[in-house]
Amino acid sequence: MIVLKLGGSVITHKDRAETLDGESLEQAADSIAQTLGNEKDALKGGLVLVHGGGSFGHHNASKHGVSTTAGTNDAGAVLEIHGAMKTLNQFVLTRLLERGVQAVPVHPFSTACRDGDGALELPTSQVESMLAEGFVPVLHGDVIAQTGRGATVVSGDELVVELAQALEADRIGLCSTVPGVLDEEDAVIDRISNYEAVESVLGASETTDVTGGMAGKVNGLLELEVAASIFGLDGLASFLEGKNPGTTIE
Amino acid sequence: MIVLKLGGSVITHKDRAETLDGESLEQAADSIAQTLGNEKDALKGGLVLVHGGGSFGHHNASKHGVSTTAGTNDAGAVLEIHGAMKTLNQFVLTRLLERGVQAVPVHPFSTACRDGDGALELPTSQVESMLAEGFVPVLHGDVIAQTGRGATVVSGDELVVELAQALEADRIGLCSTVPGVLDEEDAVIDRISNYEAVESVLGASETTDVTGGMAGKVNGLLELEVAASIFGLDGLASFLEGKNPGTTIE
Numbered sequence: 001m002i003v004l005k006l007g008g009s010v011i012t013h014k015d016r017a018e019t020l021d022g023e024s025l026e027q028a029a030d031s032i033a034q035t036l037g038n039e040k041d042a043l044k045g046g047l048v049l050v051h052g053g054g055s056f057g058h059h060n061a062s063k064h065g066v067s068t069t070a071g072t073n074d075a076g077a078v079l080e081i082h083g084a085m086k087t088l089n090q091f092v093l094t095r096l097l098e099r100g101v102q103a104v105p106v107h108p109f110s111t112a113c114r115d116g117d118g119a120l121e122l123p124t125s126q127v128e129s130m131l132a133e134g135f136v137p138v139l140h141g142d143v144i145a146q147t148g149r150g151a152t153v154v155s156g157d158e159l160v161v162e163l164a165q166a167l168e169a170d171r172i173g174l175c176s177t178v179p180g181v182l183d184e185e186d187a188v189i190d191r192i193s194n195y196e197a198v199e200s201v202l203g204a205s206e207t208t209d210v211t212g213g214m215a216g217k218v219n220g221l222l223e224l225e226v227a228a229s230i231f232g233l234d235g236l237a238s239f240l241e242g243k244n245p246g247t248t249i250e
Numbered sequence: 251m252i253v254l255k256l257g258g259s260v261i262t263h264k265d266r267a268e269t270l271d272g273e274s275l276e277q278a279a280d281s282i283a284q285t286l287g288n289e290k291d292a293l294k295g296g297l298v299l300v301h302g303g304g305s306f307g308h309h310n311a312s313k314h315g316v317s318t319t320a321g322t323n324d325a326g327a328v329l330e331i332h333g334a335m336k337t338l339n340q341f342v343l344t345r346l347l348e349r350g351v352q353a354v355p356v357h358p359f360s361t362a363c364r365d366g367d368g369a370l371e372l373p374t375s376q377v378e379s380m381l382a383e384g385f386v387p388v389l390h391g392d393v394i395a396q397t398g399r400g401a402t403v404v405s406g407d408e409l410v411v412e413l414a415q416a417l418e419a420d421r422i423g424l425c426s427t428v429p430g431v432l433d434e435e436d437a438v439i440d441r442i443s444n445y446e447a448v449e450s451v452l453g454a455s456e457t458t459d460v461t462g463g464m465a466g467k468v469n470g471l472l473e474l475e476v477a478a479s480i481f482g483l484d485g486l487a488s489f490l491e492g493k494n495p496g497t498t499i500e
Contacts, residue, residue, distance in 0.1 A: 075352035102325035111361035129395035145379035
């Protein structure tokens with residue numbers, strides 16, 4: 001079973017509000033559809049997709065002052081952020097369906113929540129049922145209800161870590177705008193097995209942007225029992241075929 | 251805590267595909283908004299809404315041959331049925347938000363599933379968190395993944411029974427197109443405490459239409475520990491204020 005995240009910055013133009021990067025999304029959808037068509041063995045355990053918010057989620061969340069820790073009790077604000085993410089999700093689903101991928105939506109707001117300490121609760125029986133029936137569930141960064149804070153943001157990266165653990169994923173991939181985690185000379189770091197080794201490049205782990213920064217991604221992935229890969233769009237097909245492009249975190 | 255269902259036939263014109271009954275929906279939204287504004291005590295435990303599919307869900311489900319027992323493995327069909335229900339849900343949310351009700355969506359496909367025997371699994375932690383934060387969660391009849399059958403229909407009535415049990419609802423109301431369960435002379439039956447007493451009017455319980463028939467509703471509600479009311483749109487305000495309009499099932 002593979003959990004694959006398509007970065008929000010990959011599939012949207014992050015500097016313009018609610019603007020799809022159609023070309024990149026189609027390249028990603030092509031890679032996924034081709035692998036599902038040609039390499040059935042590589043994906044026989046199923047594929048779960050997660051996409052980030054990019055200029056759909058971040059723009060609307062920041063407009064309402066909502067983050068992973070700052071919430072809102074205004075249903076109108078919730079619907080605006082959630083609605084923007086559903087619009088982006090629909091773009092992703094459509095591109096996949098057009099290519100014969102049996103993609104179906106799983107909206108985190110409808111199923112997940114956080115307790116007062118921020119711990120994420122994400123039911124996954126529905127995702128397992130979808131996988132067993134041959135569907136490709138597509139989740140996304142979203143708002144979710146949090147005890148004491150109304151609704152806060154859940155990032156795609158957080159969902160990837162949670163899904164990988166709950167579903168005991170065999171492989172985890174993060175498709176990013178960069179070809180991997182880069183060192184001081186912008187060369188791809190081949191392998192990361194502890195955070196201290198990359199702290200000088202990525203910065204202290206406590207200061208990470210939990211909804212998108214590379215430090216947050218690396219920290220989250222280091223917690224997992226299986227290896228994860230961070231790679232660019234050009235590495236996606238290779239990852240889906242079973243190779244390890246970009247940076248391997250283990 | 252109150253679980254209230256708005257019947258699909260109440261808020262849509264059931265004989266015309268995807269046609270909202272805007273007038274009835276607005277009357278229902280008015281009753282809900284007024285009670286939330288004026289009778290805070292009556293609703294202080296929170297309100298969960300469920301709406302049926304009406305001409306949005308049933309039309310699309312029947313087009314694809316999907317029912318509570320017959321499923322589909324075609325993601326395109328799933329998205330068409332699910333998408334129509336989301337459109338109807340958005341109409342309901344908008345009418346409520348316009349009146350100051352903090353309504354938020356919970357799409358069953360994103361959270362629920364069925365096992366091979368058809369038993370429904372519906373997580374409710376997210377609904378409890380929403381209630382605790384002052385939101386009014388709005389669920390709806392939908393398709394959900396089912397082991398061995400792809401995706402099958404889950405009816406609003408089924409969700410009401412499941413939610414009422416899981417959330418230990420204090421009161422349960424079904425707002426229908428009729429003023430209650432009717433006897434042979436079309437008079438409202440005041441109280442039903444066992445199915446045998448109404449079998450002559452409603453027909454044998456095995457032959458019931460699980461996605462909407464009155465027999466199915468009565469059977470489902472008889473299973474619950476607390477009393478439930480079935481009433482028409484004119485009884486909605488009275489129900490929300492704490493009275494027992496229409497037929498009481500206990």
